[in-house]
Amino acid sequence: MKNHLVCLKEASVLDYYVSGFWWAKESSFSPEQIQAFMSLLQILMENLRTKRMTIADNLRELAAAMKEVSRSEADENDGPELFSLDESTCIIDFLKGSLFQHYKLYEFVFIHSRDDLFLRFQENIDVDLFINSLHAHPLEEGLSQDMYSLFIDVGTPEQPEEETLPEEQKFDYVIETPTRDPLEGFTVEDVKQVLQNITGSVVKNLQSEINKKLQQQEEDYLARLEKVIRS
Template identity: 40%
Template sequence: MAGLWTPGATTPAVTPADSTADSEKNTEFQENEKILSQDLLSPDQITDLLSEADMDGIQEKMKVFLNFKNLRTCLRDAILLDYYVSGFFWAKTMDFSINQHSKFMTLLDLLLHNLQTLHMSLGDSIKWLGEVMAEIGPNHSQKNQELHVFDVKEANAIIDYLKTSLFQHYRLYEFMFYSTREEIVIGTEQTVEVCKSADHPFPAPLEEGISLDIYSAFIDRLPTPESEGKVLDQEQSPQDLQPESEAAEADSLAGFTIDDVKSALARVTDEVLLNIQKEINEKLQAQEEAFNTRIEKLKKA
């Protein structure tokens, strides 16, 4: 036995299995605690958002807090803002505390971060969520109670919400982050500078420019002397033409005397009266014949 002893030799330390498991749990706990330490929203921002009564007010403030500036032109920013606003509004309906709101919003942000940056699949995201919820969910131990902010009912509600919001549309979020979209040019602007000559408002069209028909129809429309005369005639008012018409009427009656006018009016009057008298006589004759016919019928009766 003495020959097997080596001076200075030390017995290797044996690590119990329980202590190894505890160290792994502590390491995992520290990692999860570090993951959720970076809050997406500050307590003051959460308090400000909770003061809004409707979703529109929450959306306006969330847009400022998360620095979304291209909502009208970027579909991705609009989708992400809707994701955060919907999550916060749901948490508000659950009557979460400010700390619970902070952890829940950080959880929503990290799920998208894992999808976008780490390219986590749906199965990996669900597994990661289970591990994190085990740390921030209900725990009966007295160690690090500040991290366990949700009870069993709240933790189950969070998982159900994520199932119907993010996980149900996971492929769509993958498409949003990974697929490149083509930019469609719906219009272009071109500026053409044309040199103007001294004797003509517009130069003749170039061969590589517009056609002569278009140039003649829409550009080279100079007023001609004839068209200018027509425009001037049209611009003259009826008041300017009235003296000429009165002068023409005066000239047409200049060759007649008063007796000529009286005789002409007498002839016209006699002709009109003769026609009227003839018409009256015809009507009286017709009535007389009708009366005679009735009298004959009465005599026979």
């Protein structure tokens, strides 16, 4: 796996095997047990990568493999099994939290193809013509006169002359906006009628809200009285 630094698939497989190997070392497995455990990891990973097994089928493969390499306390001296019942339980817990918990992610990495992304950068280069520039001008003796006059000595742009108006045409424009009274056209009676309508609607809403609150309080008091009478 020489491309694990840039290839996601190789990095995932390498992390899977390294984490499993160090877990077996920390679990104080013997060299024979580590070899059997790494073979088990390889079987499960290849079932996913090449055979594209579902998680249910791969769990069945795990159960069959663990049945061959584990032993119970009653059969401890009967066969060449490598793992005890407690060790087999620890192995199953490790695989459940590492491979099978992230099974969908492994399927996405190894089975589904990813889109290739092409990154492109566009750069704009501006040529400094040394007009009002803070950069130092190049040495004239380093260039021929033709090159200097063609690319560098562009001269200063001519400023357009301002048109001068005669004195009689120089005057300020003053626009007067007429001011109008917003109450123009309304009588005192009209204003009183509007205020009366607004006040009446507000008072009506307040009265309705107060009646609702009084009715709610009355219902609460009646409910309390019934509870007291029943008790």
